[in-house]
Amino acid sequence: MPAHDPVVDSPEPLGRRERRKLATRDRIVTCAVDLFASRGYDATTMEDIGECADVARATVFNYFARKEDIVLEWFARRRAELAEIIAEAEQQTTDTASRLRRALGGLARLYEADPVTVRAMVRAWLRAGGPLLRDGSDAPAMLADILRSGQQQGDIRPDLDAARAGLLIFDAYFAVLYRWVSDEDGSFALDENLLATLDLVLAGMTRGSSVECNPAAVRP
Amino acid sequence: MPAHDPVVDSPEPLGRRERRKLATRDRIVTCAVDLFASRGYDATTMEDIGECADVARATVFNYFARKEDIVLEWFARRRAELAEIIAEAEQQTTDTASRLRRALGGLARLYEADPVTVRAMVRAWLRAGGPLLRDGSDAPAMLADILRSGQQQGDIRPDLDAARAGLLIFDAYFAVLYRWVSDEDGSFALDENLLATLDLVLAGMTRGSSVECNPAAVRP
Numbered sequence: 001m002p003a004h005d006p007v008v009d010s011p012e013p014l015g016r017r018e019r020r021k022l023a024t025r026d027r028i029v030t031c032a033v034d035l036f037a038s039r040g041y042d043a044t045t046m047e048d049i050g051e052c053a054d055v056a057r058a059t060v061f062n063y064f065a066r067k068e069d070i071v072l073e074w075f076a077r078r079r080a081e082l083a084e085i086i087a088e089a090e091q092q093t094t095d096t097a098s099r100l101r102r103a104l105g106g107l108a109r110l111y112e113a114d115p116v117t118v119r120a121m122v123r124a125w126l127r128a129g130g131p132l133l134r135d136g137s138d139a140p141a142m143l144a145d146i147l148r149s150g151q152q153q154g155d156i157r158p159d160l161d162a163a164r165a166g167l168l169i170f171d172a173y174f175a176v177l178y179r180w181v182s183d184e185d186g187s188f189a190l191d192e193n194l195l196a197t198l199d200l201v202l203a204g205m206t207r208g209s210s211v212e213c214n215p216a217a218v219r220p
Numbered sequence: 221m222p223a224h225d226p227v228v229d230s231p232e233p234l235g236r237r238e239r240r241k242l243a244t245r246d247r248i249v250t251c252a253v254d255l256f257a258s259r260g261y262d263a264t265t266m267e268d269i270g271e272c273a274d275v276a277r278a279t280v281f282n283y284f285a286r287k288e289d290i291v292l293e294w295f296a297r298r299r300a301e302l303a304e305i306i307a308e309a310e311q312q313t314t315d316t317a318s319r320l321r322r323a324l325g326g327l328a329r330l331y332e333a334d335p336v337t338v339r340a341m342v343r344a345w346l347r348a349g350g351p352l353l354r355d356g357s358d359a360p361a362m363l364a365d366i367l368r369s370g371q372q373q374g375d376i377r378p379d380l381d382a383a384r385a386g387l388l389i390f391d392a393y394f395a396v397l398y399r400w401v402s403d404e405d406g407s408f409a410l411d412e413n414l415l416a417t418l419d420l421v422l423a424g425m426t427r428g429s430s431v432e433c434n435p436a437a438v439r440p
Binding site for chain 2: 205
C-alpha cells in the first residue's frame with residue numbers, strides 16, 4: 001500500500017484544503033455507489049454522480065478520470081479493510097490456516113452486513129470489465145505474504161509457490177463471491193461457502209494437516 | 221447433456237429441413253462470433269448478425285431470444301468438446317490426476333489454437349454478465365464426476381465433497397483463463413499456468429500423493 005494512499009489515514013494532520021478534498025472524494029464515491037445500486041452501472045453518468053455530490057461533472061472527472069475508477073476505489077477501500085482484518089488476525093491466532101479463515105470470514109461478515117451495496121458493486125465491477133481490468137489489486141499478494149509467514153513458521157508446505165497459492169485463494173474467494181451475488185433467493189451463505197472452499201484449497205497447502213497421514217481419521 | 225442437444229450429433233439421420241435449420245444456426249453463431257471479435261459484443265446488433273448470416277433479424281431471434289444466448293451456445297459447444305476430451309482421457313489414463321490434467325491441458329490447446337476468437341468470446345461473455353449469468357454450465361458437474369470415479373477407484377480422498385471440489389477446479393480454471401485473456405503481450409502461457417494451478421488444487425484432493433506423508437521428498 002503506498003504511503004499516501006487516500007484510502008488509509010495519513011499519520012500527519014491534514015490541512016483544511018486536503019480535508020475538503022477528501023470529503024468531496026468520499027461524497028463522490030458514496031453517491032456513485034448509491035446510483036450504481038439504484039440505477040445500475042451503465043445507466044449512471046458522471047453528470048448524475050456530480051449532481052448527487054453537488055459538484056460539476058468536470059470536478060468528478062478531476063477526482064476520477066473514468067467511471068470504472070470509482071468502482072476500483074471502492075474495492076481498494078475493501079482491500080484496506082482486509083489488511084486491517086489480517087493485521088488483527090495475526091495478533092489473535094497462531095497458525096496460518098486460522099489466520100486465513102479469520103481474514104476471509106471477516107470479509108464475509110463485512111459483505112453480509114450490506115449485501116445490497118456489495119452486490120451492486122460486484123455487478124458494476126463486472127460491467128466495467130471485471131477480471132479483465134488491470135486494477136493492480138494487492139489482495140493476492142497479501143494472501144501470499146500470509147502463506148510465506150506460514151512457511152517460515154513451519155505450518156505451510158515449504159515447497160509451495162506462495163504467489164500462485166495466493167492467487168488461487170483469491171480466485172476461489174472471488175468465485176464464491178460471484179455465486180453469492182447471483183443468488184437471487186438469498187439461500188447461499190457467503191461465510192459458510194467461503195470457509196468450506198478455503199479449507200478445500202488449504203488441504204493441499206498446510207503441513208501436518210493432511211488427512212493422508214492419518215487415514216483412520218477420515219475413513220468411516 | 222440432454223439427448224437432443226443441438227450441439228452434439230444426433231444418432232438418427234436428419235431430414236432436409238432439420239439440416240437446413242442446423243446450418244442456419246451454425247451460420248448465425250459463426251457470424252456473431254466474427255462480429256463480436258471485430259466490433260465487440262456491445263456494438264454488435266442482432267440486425268448485424270442477421271445481415272452477415274443472410275437472414276432477417278426476426279429469424280435470428282427465432283434461433284436465439286437474446287444476444288447473450290449466442291455467447292452461451294458458443295460456450296456450450298466448448299463444453300461438448302471438453303466432454304469428448306474427458307472421454308478420451310478416461311480411455312488413455314488410469315489415475316484421476318492425469319485424467320484431469322489431460323482434460324484441462326486439452327482445453328488449453330484448443331484455446332491456444334484460436335486465441336483471437338476465444339479472447340473475444342470471453343470478453344463477450346463478461347459483457348453479457350459473465351459469472352452472474354445462470355448458464356446452467358455442466359462443466360463443474362463433469363469435473364465432479366471425474367473426482368467421484370476417483371473416489372471409487374481409490375486415488376481421491378474419500379471424504380472430499382466432490383461437487384464443491386468440481387466447482388473449485390472450474391473456478392480456478394476460469395480465473396487462469398481470464399488472466400490469459402487480459403494478457404496483452406502474450407507472455408502468459410495458458411497450458412503451463414492451468415496445469416500448475418490444477419496441481420496446486422489437486423494436492424489437497426488426491427490420496428497418497430500428499431507430500432505430508434513423505435516430508436523427506438520436499439525438504440532440501
